[in-house]
Amino acid sequence: MLSGKVAIITGAASNIGKAIATRFVAHGASVVLADINVADCQQLASILNSSKAGVAEAMKCDVTVASDITKVIHKANKSFNNKDPDIFYNNAGFHDGVSSARSITDLDKAMSINVKSVLESIRQAGDVMRKNKSGCILCTGSTMGLLGDAVPSAYSISKAAVMGLVRAAAAELANDGVRVNAISPHRVESRSLDSLLLEKIFPTADTQQRLHMIENYMTKRVVKYEDVADAAVFLASDYGKSVNGHNLELSGTFSV
Structure with a gap:
């Protein structure tokens, strides 16, 4: 589905990034794995290159630094026969340690990594792709952008x-x-968070009612990392050529 395409994945050392890279290579793409944690990317590249499907390269990249994004785009061109990237997936994201939108420090940190990096990725990748009159830019969103009171608000604001x-x-x-x-997967870390989230959405429900919701509705559909990757393959391929400006919500409970 992605044969002959060149892809860049930032945040490639994360679980979602690794799953996307694995699927992209399996479908014939040549991939640059970019992350601050370059050691994990190099290890994954070695594994993927032994698969005899697509090929992978690793590169250190801090998405909050515009020049790093420039270097990754240049590396993709140089590494894969002077071919510009067809796909740019910004999977970089940050939520640990952010809390209230009232904290300027927290909000600035979340916006820098979750928003400014996406804006810069779109700007730079878009400039290259529009010259070739084709391309696909993807990013990882979150359903938490719709639930400002259920998670740290600085994070939910950035995802919105x-x-x-x-x-x-x-x-x-x-x-x-x-x-x-x-692509916005809905991730619930644990049963306690499930209950907390439901308490905010359904404040009049008692403990037994919330437990009933969790056991009978929230554990039936499980979204795995590979499911996010499959959605990315669809959107990046010709099968998704008519989809634009869309937020694909994967609303099952995330498998951890």
Whole structure:
């Protein structure tokens, strides 16, 4: 499905990033694995290159530094026969340690990693792709962008902003043949968080009612990392050529 395509994945050392890279290579893509944790990317590249499907390269990248994104795009071109990237997946994300939107420090940190990096990725990848009149830019969103009171608000605000960026960029780049979309998995860390989230959404429900919801509805559909990767393959391939400016929500409970 991705034969002959060149892809860049930032945040490639994360579980989602690794799953996406594995699927992309299995479908014939040549992939640059970019992450601050370059050692994990190098290890994954070695494994993927032994699969005899696509090929992979690893590179250290801090998505909050614009010049690092530039270097990754240049590396993709240089490593894969002077071919510009067809796919740019921004999977970098941050949520640990952020709390209230009232904290300027927390909000600035979340916005820098979760929003500014997406904006810069879209700008740079979009400039390259629009010259070739084709390309696909993807990013990892979150359903938490819709639930500002259920998670640290600085994080949810940043993820809501990403959706605005995706829609605006999709409209701007559409005439140049470049598509921009997001994938938003709904992740619930543990049963205690399930109950906490339900308590906020259904404040009048008692403990037994919330437990009933968890056992009978929230544990039936399990979304794995590979499911996110399969969604990415679909959106990046010709099968997703008519999808633009869309946030694909994967609303099952995340498998951890």
